[in-house]
Amino acid sequence: MSSELPPKAQVVIIGGGIIGSSIAYYLTQKGLSDVVVLEQGEIGVQGATSTCLGGLRTQFSTAINISFSLISRQVFQGFKNEFGVDPDFRPYGYLFLTTTREQWAVFENTSRLMTEMKVPLELLTPQEVGQRWPFLRFEDLAGGSYTKDDGFYGSIEVLQAFVKKARQGGAVYLERVRVSDVSISGKRVIGVSTAEGYEIRADVVVNAAGPWAGQVAAFAGLELPIGPLKRHLFFTDIFDEIPDVLPMVLDIDSGWYMKREGRGLILGGPAGEKSFSHHVDFDAKEWTANKSIQRVPALERARIIRGWVGHYELTPDHHAAIGTFPELENFILAAGFSGHGFQHAPAAGLVVAELIVDGQVQTADIHPLRPTRFREGNLIYEPICAFQD
Numbered sequence: 001m002s003s004e005l006p007p008k009a010q011v012v013i014i015g016g017g018i019i020g021s022s023i024a025y026y027l028t029q030k031g032l033s034d035v036v037v038l039e040q041g042e043i044g045v046q047g048a049t050s051t052c053l054g055g056l057r058t059q060f061s062t063a064i065n066i067s068f069s070l071i072s073r074q075v076f077q078g079f080k081n082e083f084g085v086d087p088d089f090r091p092y093g094y095l096f097l098t099t100t101r102e103q104w105a106v107f108e109n110t111s112r113l114m115t116e117m118k119v120p121l122e123l124l125t126p127q128e129v130g131q132r133w134p135f136l137r138f139e140d141l142a143g144g145s146y147t148k149d150d151g152f153y154g155s156i157e158v159l160q161a162f163v164k165k166a167r168q169g170g171a172v173y174l175e176r177v178r179v180s181d182v183s184i185s186g187k188r189v190i191g192v193s194t195a196e197g198y199e200i201r202a203d204v205v206v207n208a209a210g211p212w213a214g215q216v217a218a219f220a221g222l223e224l225p226i227g228p229l230k231r232h233l234f235f236t237d238i239f240d241e242i243p244d245v246l247p248m249v250l251d252i253d254s255g256w257y258m259k260r261e262g263r264g265l266i267l268g269g270p271a272g273e274k275s276f277s278h279h280v281d282f283d284a285k286e287w288t289a290n291k292s293i294q295r296v297p298a299l300e301r302a303r304i305i306r307g308w309v310g311h312y313e314l315t316p317d318h319h320a321a322i323g324t325f326p327e328l329e330n331f332i333l334a335a336g337f338s339g340h341g342f343q344h345a346p347a348a349g350l351v352v353a354e355l356i357v358d359g360q361v362q363t364a365d366i367h368p369l370r371p372t373r374f375r376e377g378n379l380i381y382e383p384i385c386a387f388q389d
């Protein structure tokens with residue numbers, strides 16, 4: 001593969017996941033086709049994108065996260081026309097549940113913000129939750145927060161569509177090429193080196209390395225608090241005792257969730273370990289079984305047949321980091337989407353392409369996502385997540 005490495009490119013993107021691929025696509029759309037994407041593994045096989053569930057929700061507690069969902073949703077609505085691929089949308093809704101007054105207050109604040117932004121959300125009493133979804137235990141709840149227009153896309157179909165279109169636009173993807181260093185001259189990055197000792201010069205380098213983004217930033221001497229958060233998922237056998245069409249149901253206090261997958265279910269297990277381990281823990285299966293039965297008593301009769309592990313790309317405040325550091329003006333970071341990177345990939349690709357080609361961003365105000373916020377101590381915490389870390 002290294003024999004195909006070009007000596008120079010206008011833009012080198014480190015990471016061929018959904019974020020790097022969306023950026024590559026939008027760059028080519030803006031007429032910048034001299035783009036090389038370097039992927040240490042194979043496209044769609046490793047990294048956060050490979051285990052992603054393809055969910056898009058508008059239910060977030062900050063304006064920037066809601067805006068990114070709305071911008072991306074618009075892209076997904078026109079996806080078939082733009083990419084020639086059906087993104088396989090299933091509008092099943094998202095239902096967050098809580099047992100605590102504190103979290104209920106977060107739902108109320110979120111509802112106010114979403115109403116201001118004209119995005120529909122319903123706050124539900126425990127009894128209303130029980131009436132709508134009789135298979136859910138509701139007596140212990142403080143309430144639920146439901147967005148009916150949210151749902152799921154085919155994540156691999158979407159990734160492949162971005163890659164295919166980016167390639168058609170001139171972007172070159174090189175797989176099994178690991179970037180091992182970043183070369184710097186003054187306040188600029190001048191290229192990258194690979195583990196095999198090749199060098200590629202670049203005008204701009206993008207760090208879209210997902211959970212590895214902190215490691216890649218360190219190659220350039222930057223400290224960046226982005227790393228992996230291990231997440232367990234478990235799959236049940238066919239389970240017909242609850243309806244076929246289900247919202248994504250999330251117990252926000254514990255991070256447990258349940259989603260239909262064919263005639264079975266995906267059950268969200270614990271997260272918390274900050275490592276790249278792929279080991280499926282027995283304790284995690286037990287935790288998941290217990291939480292599942294607590295919320296859906298019928299699941300006592302379900303059989304878990306498989307488990308796997310994925311890795312979120314976590315920041316301390318559960319928001320992405322997009323932009324540059326003042327000491328390296330052409331080293332652009334687009335990572336740390338903290339479990340919402342699939343749904344925010346179209347928005348991220350659009351804004352990063354604008355930043356590179358136009359020198360400024362029109363699509364959204366990305367100032368809240370600036371990477372320097374970590375060292376400034378100006379974090380913008382997102383409490384509405386599919387995990388507890």
Ligand SMILES: Cc1cc2nc3c(=O)[nH]c(=O)nc-3n(C[C@H](O)[C@H](O)[C@H](O)COP(=O)(O)OP(=O)(O)OC[C@H]3O[C@@H](n4cnc5c(N)ncnc54)[C@H](O)[C@@H]3O)c2cc1C
Pocket residue numbers: 014015016017018019020038039040041046047048049050051052053054055056177178179180208209210211212213216231233309310311312313334335336337338339340341342343344
């Ligand atoms: C279990 C699970 C479920 C999820 N469900 C959803 C969901 O429903 N909706 C949603 O929006 N998000 C979801 N996410 C989050 C989503 O998957 C991520 O936010 C998104 O995939 C991040 O994409 P990325 O391109 O930044 O990272 P990645 O997909 O990890 O891509 C980064 C790539 O960079 C490569 N790389 C790293 N270092 C180097 C290097 N040195 N040289 C070359 N290449 C390198 C990696 O191999 C990797 O392929 C989920 C995540 C998990 C773990």
